[in-house]
Amino acid sequence: MKNTLRFVMARFLSLVFIYFLIRVFYQVYNHASFESVPLGDLFAVYLSGTRFDISAILKLNAIFFVIWLIPHPAIHSGLFAKILNVLFLSLNIVFIFAGAADAELIHFSGQRLTLNYFAIAGDIENQIGQLIQYYWLPTLITCTIAALFVWIPVKSPTEFQPINSSPLRLLTLFLFTFFIALGVRGGFQNKPLRPAHAFTYSNAELGQLALNSTFTILQSSGKKAQNKISFMPESEVEKHLIRDRTPHFKNFWPKKQNVVIIIVESLALEYMGAANDGHGYTPFIDSLAQKGVFFTNAFANGRRSLEAVPSILASAPSLLNDPFLTSSYQGSKVIGLGQILTSHGYTTSFFHGAVNGSMF
Numbered sequence: 001m002k003n004t005l006r007f008v009m010a011r012f013l014s015l016v017f018i019y020f021l022i023r024v025f026y027q028v029y030n031h032a033s034f035e036s037v038p039l040g041d042l043f044a045v046y047l048s049g050t051r052f053d054i055s056a057i058l059k060l061n062a063i064f065f066v067i068w069l070i071p072h073p074a075i076h077s078g079l080f081a082k083i084l085n086v087l088f089l090s091l092n093i094v095f096i097f098a099g100a101a102d103a104e105l106i107h108f109s110g111q112r113l114t115l116n117y118f119a120i121a122g123d124i125e126n127q128i129g130q131l132i133q134y135y136w137l138p139t140l141i142t143c144t145i146a147a148l149f150v151w152i153p154v155k156s157p158t159e160f161q162p163i164n165s166s167p168l169r170l171l172t173l174f175l176f177t178f179f180i181a182l183g184v185r186g187g188f189q190n191k192p193l194r195p196a197h198a199f200t201y202s203n204a205e206l207g208q209l210a211l212n213s214t215f216t217i218l219q220s221s222g223k224k225a226q227n228k229i230s231f232m233p234e235s236e237v238e239k240h241l242i243r244d245r246t247p248h249f250k251n252f253w254p255k256k257q258n259v260v261i262i263i264v265e266s267l268a269l270e271y272m273g274a275a276n277d278g279h280g281y282t283p284f285i286d287s288l289a290q291k292g293v294f295f296t297n298a299f300a301n302g303r304r305s306l307e308a309v310p311s312i313l314a315s316a317p318s319l320l321n322d323p324f325l326t327s328s329y330q331g332s333k334v335i336g337l338g339q340i341l342t343s344h345g346y347t348t349s350f351f352h353g354a355v356n357g358s359m360f
Contacts, residue, residue: 110333
């Protein structure tokens with residue numbers, strides 16, 4: 001049992017190392033996005049990224065690891081062992097190439113690979129020669145990483161010591177299953193690991209660096225892509241756009257003021273005194289409305305807390321069947337209020353009373 005466990009761990013750690021190399025390649029290839037990032041933040045990203053790597057590796061290879069853990073000569077020698085090894089290597093090499101290709105694809109899509117991109121697999125197949133010629137250096141580096149993965153020496157066990165004790169055998173199986181489930185889940189946090197957990201940094205590019213393509217592809221399985229909806233042609237849209245570029249608010253404030261956004265759940269206009277001739281339950285907010293600009297056209301943009309933050313901070317109302325934060329678009333590049341304020345010299349913070357991670 002010890003020999004088979006060592007074999008499984010060797011396979012697992014070899015993949016962790018390969019995913020580390022892919023992340024290094026991603027960072028170097030997109031070095032312009034990370035030049036000003038402090039070394040401490042990069043270390044934290046790589047540490048956080050390891051969680052996503054472990055989760056992705058276990059999701060993809062759990063069946064192989066479980067089979068290899070069986071201490072029987074037929075599993076580790078002969079034709080069955082060769083077929084299993086070829087399947088293991090082939091499957092992982094496909095995802096190695098996907099992860100490396102993401103270093104370039106991120107410039108076009110703004111997010112990590114998902115299953116939606118495989119809808120254009122036919123177009124990619126027709127242009128594969130041209131793509132390899134144009135991106136010859138990334139292709140060469142990716143082939144080197146894939147070859148390294150194949151050539152990493154992992155010796156198959158030749159001696160087996162089956163566990164004779166049934167309780168001990170069951171305990172070993174339980175512990176192994178528990179650690180696989182824990183790794184796939186990403187830890188003991190309230191909710192399973194999602195792409196949104198990577199974006200806890202002020203720089204969104206660091207979130208993309210923490211992720212890996214295997215994780216986002218597997219995470220997107222079972223999620224339906226949103227059908228493209230067109231209400232009117234773009235030429236018609238142009239007629240309705242207001243293009244008044246007059247700087248009405250230029251130098252409106254002599255100095256930058258603090259910006260505070262108060263988000264109150266389940267608060268509608270009917271509860272505010274400012275909208276009901278002073279009859280309401282929000283005296284403090286009513287006092288703010290009297291001293292500032294009060295907009296009466298206020299409408300709900302979500303039914304749950306999970307839908308509120310993207311609606312308010314990123315102007316992404318709940319138009320999808322799934323909340324934006326759990327949809328296949330959660331890793332997309334979105335310009336939010338925090339990013340806009342940061343570009344004007346502000347430092348932004350988000351405070352809420354729930355446990356960290358509950359808004360994911």
